[in-house]
Amino acid sequence: FIFVSGTIGEEVAVDSLKQGASDYVLKDRLSRLVASVQRALREGQERAERQRIGEELRHRNELFRQISENVDDLIVVLDTDGNRLYSSRSYLRLVGDSHLPATGDFFAEIHPEDRARIRGAFEKTVALGLGLRAEYRFLLRDGGIRAIESQASVVRDAEGRVQNVVVVARDVTDRKVAEQALAAAETKFRTLVEQSIVGIYIVQEGKLLYVNPRMAEMFGFAPEEMISSPWLDFVVDADRCLALENFRQRLDGAAVSAPFLLRMRRRDGSVMHAEVHGGLTEYNGRAAIIGTLLDITERKQAEMKVREQAALLDNATDAIFVRDLDQRITYWNKGAERVYGWNAREALGTPAELLYKEDSPQRPEILKVVLQKGEWVGELRQVTRTGRDIVVESRRTLLRDTDGNPTAILNINTDITEQKQIEAQLLRAQRLENIGVLAGGIAHDLNNVLGPILVVGHLLRDKLPNEENRRMLDTATASARRGAEMVKQILSFARGVAGERVLLQAKHLVNEMVKLIKETFPRSIHVTMKICDGLRPIVGDATQLHQVLLNLCINARDAMPDGGVLSIEADNTMLEGVKTSMQEQPMSGPHVVLRVSDSGTGIPADLLDRIFDPFFTTKEADQGTGLGLSTVMSIVKSHGGFLEVSSQVGRGTTFKVYLPAGAPSETDTARRKPAAPPAGRGELILLVEDELAILEITKELLESFNYRVVTASDGAEAVTLYRQRKGEIDIVVTDLMMPIMDGPALIRALRHLDPKARVIAVSGLGSQTQLADIGNLNVQAFLTKPYTTEVLMTALRQALTLS
Numbered sequence: 001f002i003f004v005s006g007t008i009g010e011e012v013a014v015d016s017l018k019q020g021a022s023d024y025v026l027k028d029r030l031s032r033l034v035a036s037v038q039r040a041l042r043e044g045q046e047r048a049e050r051q052r053i054g055e056e057l058r059h060r061n062e063l064f065r066q067i068s069e070n071v072d073d074l075i076v077v078l079d080t081d082g083n084r085l086y087s088s089r090s091y092l093r094l095v096g097d098s099h100l101p102a103t104g105d106f107f108a109e110i111h112p113e114d115r116a117r118i119r120g121a122f123e124k125t126v127a128l129g130l131g132l133r134a135e136y137r138f139l140l141r142d143g144g145i146r147a148i149e150s151q152a153s154v155v156r157d158a159e160g161r162v163q164n165v166v167v168v169a170r171d172v173t174d175r176k177v178a179e180q181a182l183a184a185a186e187t188k189f190r191t192l193v194e195q196s197i198v199g200i201y202i203v204q205e206g207k208l209l210y211v212n213p214r215m216a217e218m219f220g221f222a223p224e225e226m227i228s229s230p231w232l233d234f235v236v237d238a239d240r241c242l243a244l245e246n247f248r249q250r251l252d253g254a255a256v257s258a259p260f261l262l263r264m265r266r267r268d269g270s271v272m273h274a275e276v277h278g279g280l281t282e283y284n285g286r287a288a289i290i291g292t293l294l295d296i297t298e299r300k301q302a303e304m305k306v307r308e309q310a311a312l313l314d315n316a317t318d319a320i321f322v323r324d325l326d327q328r329i330t331y332w333n334k335g336a337e338r339v340y341g342w343n344a345r346e347a348l349g350t351p352a353e354l355l356y357k358e359d360s361p362q363r364p365e366i367l368k369v370v371l372q373k374g375e376w377v378g379e380l381r382q383v384t385r386t387g388r389d390i391v392v393e394s395r396r397t398l399l400r401d402t403d404g405n406p407t408a409i410l411n412i413n414t415d416i417t418e419q420k421q422i423e424a425q426l427l428r429a430q431r432l433e434n435i436g437v438l439a440g441g442i443a444h445d446l447n448n449v450l451g452p453i454l455v456v457g458h459l460l461r462d463k464l465p466n467e468e469n470r471r472m473l474d475t476a477t478a479s480a481r482r483g484a485e486m487v488k489q490i491l492s493f494a495r496g497v498a499g500e501r502v503l504l505q506a507k508h509l510v511n512e513m514v515k516l517i518k519e520t521f522p523r524s525i526h527v528t529m530k531i532c533d534g535l536r537p538i539v540g541d542a543t544q545l546h547q548v549l550l551n552l553c554i555n556a557r558d559a560m561p562d563g564g565v566l567s568i569e570a571d572n573t574m575l576e577g578v579k580t581s582m583q584e585q586p587m588s589g590p591h592v593v594l595r596v597s598d599s600g601t602g603i604p605a606d607l608l609d610r611i612f613d614p615f616f617t618t619k620e621a622d623q624g625t626g627l628g629l630s631t632v633m634s635i636v637k638s639h640g641g642f643l644e645v646s647s648q649v650g651r652g653t654t655f656k657v658y659l660p661a662g663a664p665s666e667t668d669t670a671r672r673k674p675a676a677p678p679a680g681r682g683e684l685i686l687l688v689e690d691e692l693a694i695l696e697i698t699k700e701l702l703e704s705f706n707y708r709v710v711t712a713s714d715g716a717e718a719v720t721l722y723r724q725r726k727g728e729i730d731i732v733v734t735d736l737m738m739p740i741m742d743g744p745a746l747i748r749a750l751r752h753l754d755p756k757a758r759v760i761a762v763s764g765l766g767s768q769t770q771l772a773d774i775g776n777l778n779v780q781a782f783l784t785k786p787y788t789t790e791v792l793m794t795a796l797r798q799a800l801t802l803s
Contacts, residue, residue, distance in 0.1 A: 074148070074169040077155075080126050080162060082106050082119065094171060095140055106167075111137035111145060125152050126162050135172075147176040199293035203231050203247070204283055218274075218295050220267030236263045236271060243276075250280050250289055261296075273300040319392070319413040322399070325406060327352045327367075339392070339415045341385030357383040366396070370409055374398045379416070388610075390417045446483070448764060451786035452697045453480040484786045503662050504545070506538050506570050506592050507531045513549045514568060517557075524563025532571045536661035538592050544635045545659075551628040552596040552655050559600025559653060569595040572661070580642040582633065587642065590661040595654060602649040611645070632657075677793035680707035683800055684725070687711045688718040688734035688746065689762075698733075698792075705793055715741025719749045722757070731758040731780075731799055747777045758799050762787070 074094060077086035084106050095109050110118050114136035121134050131153040138146045150169035157163040193200050199215025201208060208231050216223040219234060226234075235243045239262045246260045259277045266272055278291030313320050314334035322331035332347040340347075340355065347354075356363070362380075369376045376396045383389055392413040399408040457477035464470050514529045521527070538545075549568070556566050573593045577586040603611060612633045636643055640660050647653040685707050689695040692713070699709045710725070712718035715738055722729055732750060736743030743761055750757045759777075764785040780799035783791060 072170065074150075074167075074171070076106060076167045076169070078106050078122070078165045078167065080165070082122055085164065091169075094146060095138065109138055111139045113137070122152070122165065125154060125165055129154050129156070129162050146171050147173040196292075199295070200291075201231070201293060202281075202283055202288055202290045203278075204286060204288035206230055206232070209283065209288065215293055218266070218272065218293070219264070234264050236265055239263050246276070247278065247289055250278055251287055253280060271297075273297045317414075319411070319415070321347070321411050321413075322408050323352050323411065324408050330408060336413075339384070339390070339413065340382075355382045357381075357387075357389070367409075370396050370398050371406060380413075382413075390415055391420045392416060445764075448691045448694055448785065450480045450484050452693050453477070454484075454786050454788055455694075455697045455701045480786065481788070501539055501541055503537050503539055504542055505535070506594065506659075507535050509542065509545055509549060510568055510570050510594070513546065513553065516550075517553050517566070521553075521557050521566070522563065525557060525560055526563075526565050528565065528567045530567070530569040530571075534572070535570055536572050536590060536592055537663075538639075538659045539662040540639050540659065541635075545639070548632050548635050548657060549594065549596065551632050552657075555628060556596060556598035556600065556653070559598050559602075564599040564652075565597075567595070567597040569597075571595070573658070575658070582637045582642040583640070587658070591641070591658045592661050594657040594659070596657075597652060597654040599652040602651055603645075603647040603653055604649055608645065608647065612643075677705065677790045678797040679705045679793070680796070682706060682708060683730040684708045684710065684728050685796070686718060686721060686725075686729045686732045686734075688713075688715065688732065688738070688743075690714055690735060690738040694735075701789060701792070707796070714738050715743065715746035715749070718746055719753070722750060723753060726754060729757075731760065731796065733760045733762060733796075736761055736763040744777060747779065751777070758802070760795055760799055 072090055073088075074091040075086070075088040076084055076091055079085055082105065084104050087103075107115050107119055107122075118134060118136050121132050124130075125132050131151060133149075133151050135147070135149050138148050140146060148169050149172045150167050152165055152167050154162045155164035155166060193212050196212055196214055199218050200210075200212040201215055202210040208226050208229050211223050211226045213223055216226055219226065232240055232243065242260065243262055259275045262274050262276055264272045264274050273296050275294040275296045276291065277293075278289045281288050281290045283290075310333070316333065316335045317338075319336035319339040320331075320333040321329055321336045323329050329347050329350055329352055332342075332344040336347065337343050342354070353359070366376050366378070375398065376394075378394060380392050380394050381389060382392055393416050395412045397410045397412075398406055399410055401407050454477060457473055457480070461470055461473055461477075464473060510529060510531055514527055517525075518527055553566065553568070560566070571593050573591050575587045575589060575591050577588055579586050612629050633643055636657055636659070641658045644656040644658070645653065680702070685702055687695065687699055687702065687709050689698065689711070690713050695711055695713065699711055702709045710721055710729070712721055715734075718732070718734065719741070722732070734743050734746055738746075741749075743763070747759055747761070750759065759779045760781045760783060761777075761779045762783045762785060780802060781795040783795060
């Protein structure tokens with residue numbers, strides 16, 4: 001305000017000004033009032049501006065204080081001598097003394113080793129007025145050291161002189177530690193990459209940005225020679241599409257982790273097989289592929305060699321496989337597939353127990369021997385995938401690693417099942433041969449026993465007046481004849497001699513078989529027979545066909561242990577182009593079919609294809625040889641026929657035997673009464689026989705048929721008699737098996753005495769060797785014991801009438 005007065009004194013005026021008046025004007029000087037008002041207004045404005053500036057300065061100071069007190073950065077205000085004029089709380093916390101005065105020597109907290117460098121930087125900042133960036137270390141009150149990064153700026157006065165230096169810093173200790181760790185890791189990684197034994201590369205936009213020394217070495221280049229080259233230049237043409245596709249998938253972000261194989265070209269033009277790994281990365285802000293490359297050329301060559309060796313092993317007929325020490329199969333060749341039936345995919349990784357039907361105490365012992373001695377050789381019974389039992393000759397070798405430690409066991413198994421079967425056949429043949437020799441001797445004796453019975457039966461029949469007695473004698477004679485036929489069958493079976501193929505009535509075979517099985521099979525088996533009218537004859541060996549029916553009937557019996565129905569049927573049938581695996585050509589024309597059916601256990605479908613295999617049997621070892629049905633098939637096939645079999649488990653089995661029919665004749669359908677044996681005409685016969693009973697009975701028989709007879713008990717005596725009565729004897733009937741001089745020796749002696757001598761040879765054996773010897777001696781007839789009267793008389797008449 002302005003004080004205006006007319007009477008104011010000087011002291012009052014001064015006191016008013018002190019009280020806040022802007023001016024005073026005396027009334028007598030009112031002309032100064034305008035100027036005073038203008039000055040008062042100007043001073044009021046200046047006071048208001050100063051007040052505003054003061055307020056703003058206080059606000060800014062408070063803002064600075066708030067910021068400096070609450071930020072993590074370290075803030076220090078220094079004078080031009082380096083003394084702290086202000087220190088933020090964060091600064092005081094860092095140095096470790098919150099009670100440290102806000103003022104003090106700034107350089108005292110700097111590490112002694114950095115102090116001079118930082119003081120020089122400070123002085124340069126003051127001198128040039130330019131802010132500088134610096135890094136140094138703080139030495140804390142507790143002795144710790146912290147890394148500091150700071151930025152200095154200057155504060156100037158009104159004349160532009162540097163008045164203060166403001167330092168804003170931050171603790172970068174953790175960053176420095178991380179940077180040092182990163183640098184160490186980078187050094188380690190670079191060392192690892194540079195010294196790696198595999199190739200390492202970076203590809204970006206189709207070009208190599210980096211290759212390590214090893215990769216360059218693989219291709220025959222220096223690293224700098226490969227960098228910036230298109231990487232496809234190193235891939236053979238045929239594999240470039242594969243390489244592009246694999247890199248494209250990785251660049252597209254596909255989750256591809258598996259390596260891929262490429263053929264690559266070295267500097268010298270040679271091909272390198274490489275295993276390539278790669279993954280998506282970022283390099284200089286752009287997508288790239290980083291990966292490794294491994295030279296597997298030697299491995300590929302080794303694999304090729306292994307494949308070649310494996311191919312050789314696969315071509316081996318032996319089963320070759322490897323099992324680890326836990327008995328799991330780790331290798332399985334094609335030979336093993338052929339022998340056992342499991343393929344490699346099925347066998348690998350499975351326990352070796354699958355080769356055995358049941359656990360055997362022999363196996364742990366074998367493993368023990370292999371581990372102790374390194375090898376084992378022997379025979380084992382094993383099983384195939386189909387359940388077929390086989391016998392193998394096994395050779396086992398222990399495999400070791402480079403340190404000599406056991407790692408696996410190599411097995412080389414040879415299937416000797418067929419060999420064993422052949423050996424069994426040979427042993428069986430030897431046994432049969434021995435039985436044949438034994439049976440031959442027995443047969444000779446039996447024939448010598450049966451011979452007189454047959455002869456006596458003929459001599460006595462006409463002398464018996466009672467018809468009942470004649471019938472009984474006929475029965476005895478028929479039994480003796482049946483016994484003789486049985487002896488012949490025994491010899492045929494024992495020696496494997498095929499009988500003569502003649503026209504046969506199948507109904508007689510069936511009748512005889514039914515009679516035999518009714519007498520010998522258990523009573524719990526009911527036997528039925530059905531033979532069609534007008535059954536055609538067949539051409540065959542009666543003994544062998546008898547064996548066919550017998551084997552089929554025995555199998556039927558064994559299929560009905562608790563009893564059942566056994567049916568034998570014979571019927572005519574007409575075939576038209578029937579194809580069968582047993583004959584090369586289709587079967588057509590009239591045939592006879594023999595059916596043998598049972599109501600037994602039946603045959604499972606999976607075994608029907610195997611029942612005719614030699615030695616295949618479902619019976620116990622002491623109950624069957626597995627040769628019955630294979631023998632049946634062999635005989636039927638040799639007769640030009642074939643077999644059919646049908647079966648249902650639990651309901652029974654039927655075998656059908658098809659045999660070609662023969663041409664019928666009157667003698668096949670009607671039995672004529674036999675004609676009387678031809679009688680002699682007084683001819684003189686030299687009878688040679690070492691069995692006295694046969695000699696006497698035969699002499700009496702011959703004499704009853706009007707022959708004269710002289711006898712000898714051995715060959716030497718016969719030669720003497722023939723020499724004495726050379727012109728009188730018309731024919732010689734001689735046994736072949738005699739003491740002193742046997743039959744063949746006698747015949748040769750007679751031929752020496754008289755080349756035209758007539759001879760009938762007789763034997764109880766009838767072996768092929770004897771028949772061959774007799775054929776060479778040119779005898780007129782050969783008779784097997786026991787012979788009937790009709791046979792002997794007919795042979796004599798035919799021999800005597802020969803010119």
